[in-house]
Amino acid sequence: MRRTSALILIGNEILSGRTRDENIQFLARRLGELGIPLREIRVIPDVRETIVRTVTELRAAFDEVFTTGGIGPTHDDITAPCVAEAFGVPWEIDPPTFALLEDYFHKSEFNTARQRMAHLPRGATPIANPVSLAPGFSIGNVHVMAGVPRIMRAMFEELAPSLKKGPPVSSTTWHTLSLYEGTLAQGLEDVQDHYPQLDIGSYPFHREDGSYGVALIAKGQDEAAVQAAAREIHDLIVEKGGTPIAGEPAR
């Protein structure tokens, strides 16, 4: 059984260009390793209707949905109540989380804003936060994590053992110098036709010293097919007069 996932980055900072994303590549690679490859990513603002609609749509379309961002104490941290709304359940105090945070902050500092972080959708399971304590959570197939990369990674690793996994994604890359995509394109389409279950990718590169070439990748969850496609790619490069070099090109 193939499994699929989607990722929702919630917050204005990437949309405005303030921040460069630091979460996508980590999650894309880890989900590939776990055999739950990422098939769609959305970046959306802190807007209630948008969050509710996006979670509702993607949790129906993919096996697992991961979100990052919007679970802190401030007014724009609205991910958790929106996910509750998408599931049609109340957003309410989770007593164990409340006790945990009340102890951490001491009563005098545990103000209304911070108490937001002790609310979860009813029926959600907390995801432990070994960095800064306030948890993420899973409800159904939706997994809600922090946006701060260090905290997100820690939460993901807390969550990973409980995820249902598929065959890991494997890939083999050859590159060649001094050939263009346009020269290899027809042969590459033939390789794709032989292995419709794989993604056969072609990525041209141009270096500052003037050298150029193409990286060709066979990728998928059928390891034997990946190896066979990689051999065909190797032979195609030779046929077109190039020298196949294993792996990604150096920058």
Place this chain on the structure above:
Amino acid sequence: MRRTSALILIGNEILSGRTRDENIQFLARRLGELGIPLREIRVIPDVRETIVRTVTELRAAFDEVFTTGGIGPTHDDITAPCVAEAFGVPWEIDPPTFALLEDYFHKSEFNTARQRMAHLPRGATPIANPVSLAPGFSIGNVHVMAGVPRIMRAMFEELAPSLKKGPPVSSTTWHTLSLYEGTLAQGLEDVQDHYPQLDIGSYPFHREDGSYGVALIAKGQDEAAVQAAAREIHDLIVEKGGTPIAGEPAR
């Protein structure tokens, strides 16, 4: 009139984690400057139905839609025919583009694969490519650009003068050390309530030397309101015992 935009990154390389995105931040900032702020981003694979559906949905929901990726010569470069399908028009040879590329590649090298790059949706306007010649295009409110960052940027600047602009997004940032988000949250919500037309953002930071703090941002297309909100943010930091420092914190 406020104007809005969406961005679609088309291709498997970001979803698989092979490549880290290099296009979002540039486009987010430039579109903010042009007063057409980005309200949603989607990253989708080279899958026909997904591309057609996503273009159709977003071009109805936003004033302008930008796409990157999938316009080269290989089998997985299917953005242009999919956009044609979304508009219900044929994807066909564009004679001026054909002549341009035929001359560039010389007849013998201008094979079927490369001729794909001379096809446009009927009625599209080419976007010149000063780097590698094969053009992008605009059709209706959809603007199709290359995925290679250097080429995308050149195409965007070719396109920019013809885009209908809005008031530029401006922003003012204060940061403070040694205060937590949870301490500032209620006051910040008050600022947001005073200026509902702005995005008031709060971004905690933790440095490797153990120092920490929060950056607070007022951002929007109403310059006078941004300045007024920034003054309130300054005073809030003082009230809570912090020292307001102008701009983003150093890393």
